[in-house]
Amino acid sequence: MTGATGAAGTAEIALECWGDFACWSAPYGKVERLSYPFPTPSAVRGIYAAIYNKPMEFYWQVTRIEVLNPIRYISFKCNEVKKKVKDKVIYADEERTQRQTVALRDVRYRFSAVICPRESFRGTLTQLNEQALRRIRGGKAFYQPSLGLRQFVGYFEESNHERPPICEDMDAGLMVYDIFDLHDFEVRKKARPQLSLYHAVMKQGVIEVPPYDSPEVLKGEALC
Numbered sequence: 001m002t003g004a005t006g007a008a009g010t011a012e013i014a015l016e017c018w019g020d021f022a023c024w025s026a027p028y029g030k031v032e033r034l035s036y037p038f039p040t041p042s043a044v045r046g047i048y049a050a051i052y053n054k055p056m057e058f059y060w061q062v063t064r065i066e067v068l069n070p071i072r073y074i075s076f077k078c079n080e081v082k083k084k085v086k087d088k089v090i091y092a093d094e095e096r097t098q099r100q101t102v103a104l105r106d107v108r109y110r111f112s113a114v115i116c117p118r119e120s121f122r123g124t125l126t127q128l129n130e131q132a133l134r135r136i137r138g139g140k141a142f143y144q145p146s147l148g149l150r151q152f153v154g155y156f157e158e159s160n161h162e163r164p165p166i167c168e169d170m171d172a173g174l175m176v177y178d179i180f181d182l183h184d185f186e187v188r189k190k191a192r193p194q195l196s197l198y199h200a201v202m203k204q205g206v207i208e209v210p211p212y213d214s215p216e217v218l219k220g221e222a223l224c
Helices: 041-051 125-137
Strands: 013-022 058-067 073-081 096-117 149-153 155-158 170-178 196-203 206-208
Touching: 013 041, 013 125, 013 149, 041 058, 041 096, 041 125, 041 170, 096 125, 096 149, 125 155
Parallel strands: none
Antiparallel strands: 013 096, 013 155, 058 096, 058 206, 073 096, 170 196, 196 206
């Protein structure tokens, strides 16, 4: 739905997303995963990018996250492999380990985001919005969106704004905003992460996300 407008004055694209499980873990929680109570803007941007993404032409700016289902946790252990496959074969039986995951169950969200064209883009914003909506309405994606972990499949559709958010307030403190510089779209062999944080507050089930260039977003230095 494109009735609302974002901070940049452009039309918002609202997306409803749901799944059986979700785990929005912090990047430093690699061993024992503990999910945030709601998604990070970075994770939401990844869901939009899975559906429609042209990094050389635009980036997605998340404006709002709405929690539609009650926040419920579930805990379980998974058998995982400790090493990555690189140059030589690894044997799962020798490298297997059990890791604890505290995830969310039966999740449903409504996301709102706007398309922010790059300065070098020569088309129109209307073209980008229409292409994004066609893909959302047709259920198309470059790859299946996931809810934090690849095994937690996310389903999506254009939001009709019928479902109300939950009636709950929460101060989640400093939360990861993104792990990359949204203005850096250079193609490299190795990723160049740049962590940013923001103060995440949920009011009546709604989290308002400030623009990436806002002083409310705390940015660190890029890690080469």
